[in-house]
Amino acid sequence: MVRKEISSSYTSDRNTSFFGKFTGQMIVALLILGLGSFVFLSVGARSISLEMIWNSIWSGSVNTDSIVINTIRIPRLLVAFICGIHFAVAGALMQGITNNPMASPSILGVNAGASFGLAIAMIAFPMASLNMTILFSFLGAGLATACILYLANRGMAKGSKVYLALAGTAISAIFMAITQALVVFFDVAQDMSYWTAGGIGGVRMEQVLLVAPWTLIGVLIALAISKQITLLSLGDEVVVGLGGKLTQIRLLAGLTVLLLSGSAVAIAGPIGFVGLIVPHMARYMVGLSYEKVIPFSAVLGAIVVIVADTVARVVSPPFEVPLGAVTALVGVPFFLYLANRKEAN
Amino acid sequence: MHQGRRFTLWAIGLLIALAVMFVIHLGTGFSEFSYMDLVRIIAGYGTEWQERIVFDFRMVRSVLAICIGAGLALSGAIFQTITRNELASPSVLGVNAGAGVAVMLYIYFEPANAITTIWKAPLFAIIGGGLAALIIFRMSYRKGRSLSPMTLILNGIAVSTGIHAVQMVTMVTLSPDKFNQINTWLIGTIFGNSWNHVMVLAPIVAIGAIALYCYSTKLNVLNLNEETAIGLGARITKERVTFLCIAVVVAASCVAVGGSIGFIGLIAPHIARRLVGVNHRYYLPVTLLLGALLLLSADWLGQVIIAPDEMLVGIIVALVGAPYFLYVLARTRG
Numbered sequence: 055m056v057r058k059e060i061s062s063s064y065t066s067d068r069n070t071s072f073f074g075k076f077t078g079q080m081i082v083a084l085l086i087l088g089l090g091s092f093v094f095l096s097v098g099a100r101s102i103s104l105e106m107i108w109n110s111i112w113s114g115s116v117n118t119d120s121i122v123i124n125t126i127r128i129p130r131l132l133v134a135f136i137c138g139i140h141f142a143v144a145g146a147l148m149q150g151i152t153n154n155p156m157a158s159p160s161i162l163g164v165n166a167g168a169s170f171g172l173a174i175a176m177i178a179f180p181m182a183s184l185n186m187t188i189l190f191s192f193l194g195a196g197l198a199t200a201c202i203l204y205l206a207n208r209g210m211a212k213g214s215k216v217y218l219a220l221a222g223t224a225i226s227a228i229f230m231a232i233t234q235a236l237v238v239f240f241d242v243a244q245d246m247s248y249w250t251a252g253g254i255g256g257v258r259m260e261q262v263l264l265v266a267p268w269t270l271i272g273v274l275i276a277l278a279i280s281k282q283i284t285l286l287s288l289g290d291e292v293v294v295g296l297g298g299k300l301t302q303i304r305l306l307a308g309l310t311v312l313l314l315s316g317s318a319v320a321i322a323g324p325i326g327f328v329g330l331i332v333p334h335m336a337r338y339m340v341g342l343s344y345e346k347v348i349p350f351s352a353v354l355g356a357i358v359v360i361v362a363d364t365v366a367r368v369v370s371p372p373f374e375v376p377l378g379a380v381t382a383l384v385g386v387p388f389f390l391y392l393a394n395r396k397e398a399n
Numbered sequence: 400m401h402q403g404r405r406f407t408l409w410a411i412g413l414l415i416a417l418a419v420m421f422v423i424h425l426g427t428g429f430s431e432f433s434y435m436d437l438v439r440i441i442a443g444y445g446t447e448w449q450e451r452i453v454f455d456f457r458m459v460r461s462v463l464a465i466c467i468g469a470g471l472a473l474s475g476a477i478f479q480t481i482t483r484n485e486l487a488s489p490s491v492l493g494v495n496a497g498a499g500v501a502v503m504l505y506i507y508f509e510p511a512n513a514i515t516t517i518w519k520a521p522l523f524a525i526i527g528g529g530l531a532a533l534i535i536f537r538m539s540y541r542k543g544r545s546l547s548p549m550t551l552i553l554n555g556i557a558v559s560t561g562i563h564a565v566q567m568v569t570m571v572t573l574s575p576d577k578f579n580q581i582n583t584w585l586i587g588t589i590f591g592n593s594w595n596h597v598m599v600l601a602p603i604v605a606i607g608a609i610a611l612y613c614y615s616t617k618l619n620v621l622n623l624n625e626e627t628a629i630g631l632g633a634r635i636t637k638e639r640v641t642f643l644c645i646a647v648v649v650a651a652s653c654v655a656v657g658g659s660i661g662f663i664g665l666i667a668p669h670i671a672r673r674l675v676g677v678n679h680r681y682y683l684p685v686t687l688l689l690g691a692l693l694l695l696s697a698d699w700l701g702q703v704i705i706a707p708d709e710m711l712v713g714i715i716v717a718l719v720g721a722p723y724f725l726y727v728l729a730r731t732r733g
Contacts, residue, residue, distance in 0.1 A: 216549040223556050224725040231717035379567035386561035393553045
């Protein structure tokens with residue numbers, strides 16, 4: 055009864071004053087995404103005109119440019135979309151359920167866990183299909199999440215937001231060290247270095263199609279529980295007061311995070327900081343309601359990753375800078391800002 | 400007095416352990432020697448080839464492991480004292496990353512030249528490591544408040560991540576040869592150095608250790624809380640900066656030679672404090688011995704664990720060090 059009143063007053067208040075605005079923001083973001091995609095497709099080792107791109111997508115003509123577009127750039131673009139959506143939504147969920155602005159898949163060690171799972175898959179089943187490696191990636195991410203949740207539920211973590219971030223980096227370091235050791239031990243360093251650097255070059259269309267269902271499932275679950283996430287983000291006391299089911303929602307959200315970051319890491323490697331920054335940008339623009347933050351984060355995440363990947367390709371041709379390095383260059387100053395704000399301690 | 404006796408016992412024990420490990424380390428490698436052979440070769444009765452293996456390949460490595468371990472542990476102890484923070488160490492405070500990027504830039508711009516490299520790399524490492532540490536301290540410092548331990552560490556980790564990203568961006572444009580050289584060095588390895596490296600590193604570590612030992616009373620005072628230290632007449636800021644400089648110079652020189660070996664500077668001082676307490680007169684020597692012993696053992700482990708291949712020592716240290724960091728973190732109050 056009370057819960058209904060408060061939550062409905064919360065959302066309806068937001069809806070009446072912001073709904074129109076939110077739709078507008080979403081349309082603008084999607085337009086930017088569309089424009090960015092065309093730039094993404096035209097820039098690269100071979101520069102291709104926008105007209106050519108349009109033709110090669112819609113007409114069946116076959117020439118060098120259309121082959122480059124259809125077999126290299128479009129899969130890459132789609133993977134960039136998928137990574138952006140996955141990491142951003144996972145980050146938004148994590149920040150919501152932990153009520154901690156520094157939470158994100160890379161900082162809390164989920165990405166490192168997924169890489170660990172991936173390494174195991176490569177060593178144990180070198181011939182495994184992508185779905186199989188994704189499964190291992192999930193398991194690894196799950197292991198890391200279990201570790202971090204265990205630490206988060208110890209008394210200390212609740213007092214300090216910085217503590218959780220530190221514990222996450224420590225877990226990350228552990229998983230990375232184990233991964234490195236395994237990779238050296240079993241001599242798969244060459245295969246693995248591609249992932250650990252975090253790059254999305256050379257992705258094929260089949261891989262994209264295999265991961266796409268996970269995107270759909272993950273985002274749908276995230277949207278379905280977005281209202282409860284909003285409640286969780288208000289803090290434990292509020293949720294308990296409103297009679298919300300803390301544990302189930304946390305568990306479901308945690309599983310969604312695994313799904314999203316695990317599959318993204320399996321296809322693109324641990325690209326850091328997207329999941330940290332994007333939800334902050336989204337909250338700044340559309341407010342605190344996760345019903346808006348989650349879809350908006352998804353679109354923003356895609357924009358951020360395609361911009362970062364475009365930068366990675368053009369900054370020092372003919373070399374390609376690892377995508378993870380580009381996102382880190384933007385992400386680190388932002389993270390420092392978060393860690394040094396007064397309320398962080 | 401009781402503490403003094405404990406110290407003597409531990410110091411002797413660690414010295415013996417170090418000596419034993421040194422011999423084991425010398426006896427390990429690609430070609431097999433029995434310990435009798437080893438004694439014979441060291442005494443000067445081996446063939447030229449055997450002497451070359453034992454002195455120029457293995458002993459250099461053992462001695463360097465001892466120097467680097469001791470140096471990193473020592474500077475870790477100083478970092479932990481002046482920040483009064485159990486989680487501090489050269490690697491989490493950005494010295495490794497800063498030194499790394501400086502040395503990389505140096506390799507990037509200058510063709511490798513055996514004679515100049517030996518002196519210049521540590522110099523660049525010291526500048527880079529010092530700058531990184533300075534930035535991190537300045538960033539975490541709030542006027543009128545004591546350094547927040549957690550924020551300091553988090554800033555250190557974040558700045559290191561940023562530096563690594565810059566490094567990645569530069570590294571992709573390197574030729575494969577240089578890339579491999581830097582990559583191996585970044586993960587941390589003691590292999591492939593010469594006696595010249597020892598000649599550079601050993602004096603720095605030794606001078607640093609002696610200087611710090613002479614000032615152990617001052618360090619004891621700094622370890623107290625700030626008000627008490629000021630009351631006892633310590634000029635906190637000035638002394639902190641001085642000790643910080645010594646610690647950075649020692650750590651950065653070690654990093655320049657051995658690469659980015661993290662966590663030794665965290666673990667060794669921590670264990671030492673458990674063994675002999677916080678009096679720096681006892682604490683520093685034990686830290687030094689422990690650091691040397693730990694790195695020497697880790698390097699030996701790296702050689703035997705996947706023989707005839709070799710696991711980089713940086714990985715071994717991280718495997719032990721990261722869980723230990725988590726353990727210390729779990730005990731620290733924010």
